Amino acid sequence: xxxxxxxxxxxxxxxxxxxxxxxxxxxxxxxxxxxxxxxxxxxxxxxxxxxxxxxxxxxxxxxxxxxxxxxxxxxxxxxxxxxxxxxxxxxxxxxxxxxxxxxxxxxxxxxxxxxxxxxxxxxxxxxxxxxxxxxxxxxxxxxxxxxxxxxxxxxxxxxxxxxxxxxxxxxxxxxxxxxxxxxxxxxxxxxxxxxxxxxxxxxxxxxxxxxxxxxxxxxxxxxxxxxxxxxxxxxxxxxxxxxxxxxxxxxxxxxxxxxxxxxxxxxxxxxxxxxxxxxxxxxxxxxxxxxxxxxxxxxxxxxxxxxxxxxxxxxxxxxxxxxxxxxx
Amino acid sequence: xxxxxxxxxxxxxxxxxxxxxxxxxxxxxxxxxxxxxxxxxxxxxxxxxxxxxxxxxxxxxxxxxxxxxxxxxxxxxxxxxxxxxxxxxxxxxxxxxxxxxxxxxxxxxxxxxxxxxxxxxxxxxxxxxxxxxxxxxxxxxxxxxxxxxxxxxxxxxxxxxxxxxxxxxxxxxxxxxxxxxxxxxxxxxxxxxxxxxxxxxxxxxxxxxxxxxxxxxxxxxxxxxxxxxxxxxxxxxxxxxxxxxxxxxxxxxxxxxxxxxxxxxxxxxxxxxxxxxxxxxxxxxxxxxxxxxxxxxxxxxxxxxxxxxxxxxxxxxxxxxxxxxxxxxxxxxxxxxxxxxxxxxxxxxxxxxxxxxx
Numbered sequence: 229x230x231x232x233x234x235x236x237x238x239x240x241x242x243x244x245x246x247x248x249x250x251x252x253x254x255x256x257x258x259x260x261x262x263x264x265x266x267x268x269x270x271x272x273x274x275x276x277x278x279x280x281x282x283x284x285x286x287x288x289x290x291x292x293x294x295x296x297x298x299x300x301x302x303x304x305x306x307x308x309x310x311x312x313x314x315x316x317x318x319x320x321x322x323x324x325x326x327x328x329x330x331x332x333x334x335x336x337x338x339x340x341x342x343x344x345x346x347x348x349x350x351x352x353x354x355x356x357x358x359x360x361x362x363x364x365x366x367x368x369x370x371x372x373x374x375x376x377x378x379x380x381x382x383x384x385x386x387x388x389x390x391x392x393x394x395x396x397x398x399x400x401x402x403x404x405x406x407x408x409x410x411x412x413x414x415x416x417x418x419x420x421x422x423x424x425x426x427x428x429x430x431x432x433x434x435x436x437x438x439x440x441x442x443x444x445x446x447x448x449x450x451x452x453x454x455x456x457x458x459x460x461x462x463x464x465x466x467x468x469x470x471x472x473x474x475x476x477x478x479x480x481x482x483x484x485x486x487x488x489x490x491x492x493x494x495x496x497x498x499x500x501x502x503x504x505x506x507x508x509x510x511x512x513x514x515x516x517x518x519x520x521x522x523x524x525x526x527x528x529x530x531x532x533x534x535x536x537x538x539x540x541x542x543x544x545x546x547x548x549x550x551x552x553x554x555x556x
Numbered sequence: 557x558x559x560x561x562x563x564x565x566x567x568x569x570x571x572x573x574x575x576x577x578x579x580x581x582x583x584x585x586x587x588x589x590x591x592x593x594x595x596x597x598x599x600x601x602x603x604x605x606x607x608x609x610x611x612x613x614x615x616x617x618x619x620x621x622x623x624x625x626x627x628x629x630x631x632x633x634x635x636x637x638x639x640x641x642x643x644x645x646x647x648x649x650x651x652x653x654x655x656x657x658x659x660x661x662x663x664x665x666x667x668x669x670x671x672x673x674x675x676x677x678x679x680x681x682x683x684x685x686x687x688x689x690x691x692x693x694x695x696x697x698x699x700x701x702x703x704x705x706x707x708x709x710x711x712x713x714x715x716x717x718x719x720x721x722x723x724x725x726x727x728x729x730x731x732x733x734x735x736x737x738x739x740x741x742x743x744x745x746x747x748x749x750x751x752x753x754x755x756x757x758x759x760x761x762x763x764x765x766x767x768x769x770x771x772x773x774x775x776x777x778x779x780x781x782x783x784x785x786x787x788x789x790x791x792x793x794x795x796x797x798x799x800x801x802x803x804x805x806x807x808x809x810x811x812x813x814x815x816x817x818x819x820x821x822x823x824x825x826x827x828x829x830x831x832x833x834x835x836x837x838x839x840x841x842x843x844x845x846x847x848x849x850x851x852x853x854x855x856x857x858x859x860x861x862x863x864x865x866x867x868x869x870x871x872x873x874x875x876x877x878x879x880x881x882x883x884x885x886x887x888x889x890x891x892x893x894x895x896x897x898x899x900x901x902x903x904x905x906x907x908x909x910x911x912x913x914x
Binding site for chain 2: 278279280281282308340341342343344345388389390391392393394395396397400416417419420422423432435436439488489490491492493494495496499501502
């Protein structure tokens with residue numbers, strides 16, 4: 229029951245509206261924020277790449293916490309598994325009043341065997357099983373208020389820094405999975421390459437990705453508007469980010485920095501002249517975290533859903549096959 | 557094993573001196589005239605820095621015009637064997653160096669038996685040598701046997717991978733294997749130590765017989781013994797190579813320029829390149845050849861003869877004393893050599909004819 233009075237005068241609220249008096253619509257944003265902070269976020273990130281590329285260390289570095297399944301120590305006593313395993317571990321981390329339930333899905337065994345044919349299948353199966361879980365909840369008559377979201381929002385694919393080009397396995401994996409999950413390719417252990425070598429390698433890798441028709445995240449076709457496109461174009465041109473991870477700190481020029489200490493200097497993880505970790509972090513966490521979830525939900529999940537519903541010709545989900553429960 | 561020629565000078569003044577102590581020198585002079593040859597194989601996945609390391613070791617530029625294949629092009633690639641030969645001369649000593657490259661190894665999705673073309677190649681060289689050795693004209697036998705195989709282990713792993721174990725086991729009784737940790741500049745000193753320990757452990761565990769440095773002679777001096785001990789404890793060598801020259805500490809050296817520092821290939825506190833080079837070229841090259849001839853080749857030969865005799869016993873037929881294994885068609889180098897030899901023979905017979913007619 230608000231009375232709108234048109235007035236010419238000195239009152240001008242933001243946006244040039246001619247309303248007199250402050251309604252308070254903009255507080256909705258604040259309300260949403262408060263609610264979101266109360267409920268918290270879920271974020272599920274998968275790491276794929278053969279053993280030894282620093283996957284666990286990188287995720288720990290990204291989230292500045294020991295969120296990976298493995299201990300912070302470098303030495304692994306575990307043997308390479310004979311088939312690809314899917315191991316999830318969740319942690320709740322908090323920052324600025326915002327709680328995030330971060331689930332890291334590890335894929336030990338990928339690419340480590342002599343014969344790696346079809347080693348992507350357990351991964352593909354896992355991703356689809358999460359969609360299936362979500363779908364089942366969605367079509368239920370009595371639905372949970374908040375459907376638990378175990379869908380993989382982002383898959384970090386670790387490229388070995390050979391300096392030459394992508395490996396066949398890289399192309400096989402990304403080709404097959406880029407249509408069911410957001411793939412972010414990154415160049416691991418980038419301190420193997422000089423700045424020049426890194427640029428050349430990136431260019432070659434990007435060219436190969438293009439030639440193979442691999443649409444990595446952020447996908448061109450999902451750019452919402454010109455602003456998005458412009459931002460994302462810049463990011464796409466800089467990808468794949470060449471990163472270094474570390475959970476150790478050293479003193480450099482009077483500051484304590486995360487890095488790797490060698491006989492000839494300290495590789496600083498967050499120094500943009502040394503590697504592109506900071507860019508990856510900003511992109512992944514500070515600007516596109518929510519978008520990753522949205523694309524997963526609105527596009528990848530919907531694609532899966534449409535396919536499933538078409539298969540059945542109806543809304544009844546197929547009776548459950550054995551879905552592999554993730555190990556927590 | 558190195559022998560220090562300490563006593564020769566002294567002995568010359570002794571009255572009982574016969575003179576055969578100069579034998580090593582005579583051998584040395586003849587060898588220098590004849591020149592040496594050495595065949596080195598490099599194996600490991602693409603991108604391990606094999607070519608760069610070879611160039612750094614021998615100060616060559618063997619791979620100048622190489623075109624790198626991209627992943628699509630490599631999809632149907634099988635493991636190839638490619639030879640590069642280069643003649644190097646230093647202080648009057650000639651070395652004919654052959655590098656046997658193995659592109660495609662370990663690069664496919666399915667790498668089952670990817671070492672087979674390599675073991676076949678090594679066997680073929682043995683077979684050819686066996687044939688030649690058993691033949692009539694043995695003056696110009698070409699020795700293409702592989703004297704040493706540098707195997708590049710990625711620094712990214714946590715030890716040996718299944719493919720590393722299988723490869724080395726398939727080859728350890730055919731060739732001297734020297735495992736190396738490639739691209740070692742991405743590891744901290746601590747990580748290198750852990751990795752080396754781990755690899756040594758696994759080599760033991762899986763019963764892999766890598767090349768063993770021969771024991772020092774007991775009469776070597778302490779310094780030499782100490783160096784030898786350090787060398788042995790340092791394996792597998794963690795190496796770095798470079799095709800570029802950088803400025804470090806006021807000098808121009810082979811190195812890699814990073815934003816955070818400069819890695820010098822020949823700086824022993826940066827990597828084991830110098831140790832590898834000294835071992836491979838300056839102290840153990842001859843031993844590597846010896847072990848190839850005396851152990852690996854002899855094993856092959858004994859095995860062949862055994863198989864033949866058992867076959868003879870079985871079949872009760874007379875067979876040729878030369879074993880028949882699938883031999884690849886001679887490569888370009890061999891064809892050229894055959895042609896050259898043929899021409900030589902022809903020329904010599906013409907000269908002879910001319911002489912007889914005069």
